[in-house]
Amino acid sequence: MQLIACPWCGEREETEFRYGGQAHVAYPDDPYALDDEQWAQYVFFRDNPKGPFAERWVHSAGCRRWFNALRDTVTHEFLRVYVISAQHPLTTSTAPAAQQRKGQEAI
Amino acid sequence: MTVETPTRYSPLSAWQDALARLPTGVQVRELPFLTQLNLRLQPGSAAAQAVEAALGLTLPGPLRAGMSGDVKLLWMGPDEWLLVAPEGRQHDLVAQLRSAIGDEFATVTDVSAQRTTLALSGHLVREVLAQGCAIDLDPRVTPVGSCLTTVLAQAPITLVVRGDAASSVWLLVRSSFASYLATWLVDACTEYRGGTG
Ligand SMILES: [Zn+2]
Numbered sequence: 001m002q003l004i005a006c007p008w009c010g011e012r013e014e015t016e017f018r019y020g021g022q023a024h025v026a027y028p029d030d031p032y033a034l035d036d037e038q039w040a041q042y043v044f045f046r047d048n049p050k051g052p053f054a055e056r057w058v059h060s061a062g063c064r065r066w067f068n069a070l071r072d073t074v075t076h077e078f079l080r081v082y083v084i085s086a087q088h089p090l091t092t093s094t095a096p097a098a099q100q101r102k103g104q105e106a107i
Numbered sequence: 108m109t110v111e112t113p114t115r116y117s118p119l120s121a122w123q124d125a126l127a128r129l130p131t132g133v134q135v136r137e138l139p140f141l142t143q144l145n146l147r148l149q150p151g152s153a154a155a156q157a158v159e160a161a162l163g164l165t166l167p168g169p170l171r172a173g174m175s176g177d178v179k180l181l182w183m184g185p186d187e188w189l190l191v192a193p194e195g196r197q198h199d200l201v202a203q204l205r206s207a208i209g210d211e212f213a214t215v216t217d218v219s220a221q222r223t224t225l226a227l228s229g230h231l232v233r234e235v236l237a238q239g240c241a242i243d244l245d246p247r248v249t250p251v252g253s254c255l256t257t258v259l260a261q262a263p264i265t266l267v268v269r270g271d272a273a274s275s276v277w278l279l280v281r282s283s284f285a286s287y288l289a290t291w292l293v294d295a296c297t298e299y300r301g302g303t304g
Contacts, residue, residue: 001241008169008185009255013241016258061263062256063184 006059007067007081020056022046023068024088052079054088115140118223118285126289130299132231135292138224138277142192144200145216149186154213161207162190172254172267181254181267181279189265189279191224222265223285225278225292231299232274238295242266260291 003011028034028042047053053073058066070079070089080089117139119126126135148154150166159165164180166188167173172181178200181189192200197217204215227236233244239260243249246268253268262284267277280288 010170012257061258063187065184 002076004057004069004078005081006062006065007083008065009059009062012059012062016059016061018058018060020058020066023054023056023084050074052090054090056084057081118282119225119289122286122289125293129293129296130229130231130301132229132299133235133292133296134226134228135289136226138226140194141219141224142190142194142196142200143217143219143222143279144190144192144197144204145183145218146188146190146204146213147186147216148208148211148213152211152213154208154211157207157209157211158204158213161203167252167254170254171252174252174267174269181265183256183265189218191279220282222279222281225280225285225288227276227278228274230274231296232276235292235295235299236266236276239291240266244268259288260295262288262291264288 002014004014004017005011006017025042025046028038031039034042051072051074052070054068054070056066057069058064066084067081068084068086069081071077072079082089117137119137120139122137126137129135146158148158155166162178162180164173164176164178167180167182169182169185173179177193178196179191181191183189190200197219201215201217208215236244236259240257242255242257249255249268251268251270254265255267256263256265258264259266259278262280264284265277265279267279269275269277278288
């Protein structure tokens with residue numbers, strides 16, 4: 001069984017976790033300013049990349065805390081886990097490391 | 108007018124005999140009605156300091172429990188602890204903690220009825236638990252004082268290693284899962300019956 005590293009509890013079996021969809025989907029600053037199409041975009045539309053994807057996970061059978069993870073949707077490998085208040089790892093200075101790692105796997 | 112309160116019973120009161128018949132290598136005893144308080148506060152905050160001063164204890168760090176005194180503290184999450192104390196202490200402890208916390212940001216909630224506690228001891232404890240628990244209970248990985256919220260045979264539990272490697276363990280289990288867990292424990296012990304246990 002795949003192990004997922006909870007930022008608080010360390011590696012646990014994947015069945016202790018629940019998936020929470022794409023991370024970094026911010027609630028609209030002014031929801032009333034959105035038309036129906038824009039609201040539908042916010043509610044229903046998510047990225048579906050092939051490769052590293054920033055996702056929300058919750059350690060539901062352990063500490064019950066939400067955290068974010070960068071997971072490769074091709075290999076299911078967790079490239080990193082990070083607290084939800086942190087920036088998207090691919091938009092920060094740490095991005096090259098993740099990109100590089102992915103590149104290495106492709107070789 | 109008097110209101111009749113229903114008779115109090117523990118989730119595993121009907122299991123005493125079955126648990127008493129387990130092999131000697133796995134002694135299982137329910138510790139019913141323990142006082143259990145949920146504490147939510149930020150570690151290092153003024154509220155945390157007030158709680159620690161009031162109890163004379165240190166809030167344990169991740170995956171740890173302080174089990175030495177009458178009042179025990181179990182780490183449940185980065186801003187959450189479970190205080191466990193002998194039966195009947197909930198009212199004075201809630202009052203004591205709330206007054207210590209004052210206007211600081213924290214919550215103290217009596218959750219004594221949420222879980223019951225199983226005390227396991229004996230040299231087969233680690234072996235029996237390993238049949239349903241993915242956590243490595245080797246004392247080098249899970250030493251005395253470890254406090255792990257995980258699943259045992261798919262049932263949510265909090266496992267506390269109390270002493271002597273994993274031969275003395277507390278299992279805190281939600282009341283509604285308790286009889287299922289007792290069933291599983293009795294079944295998991297079957298193969299040790301009548302042997303060297
Ligand atoms: Zn966790």
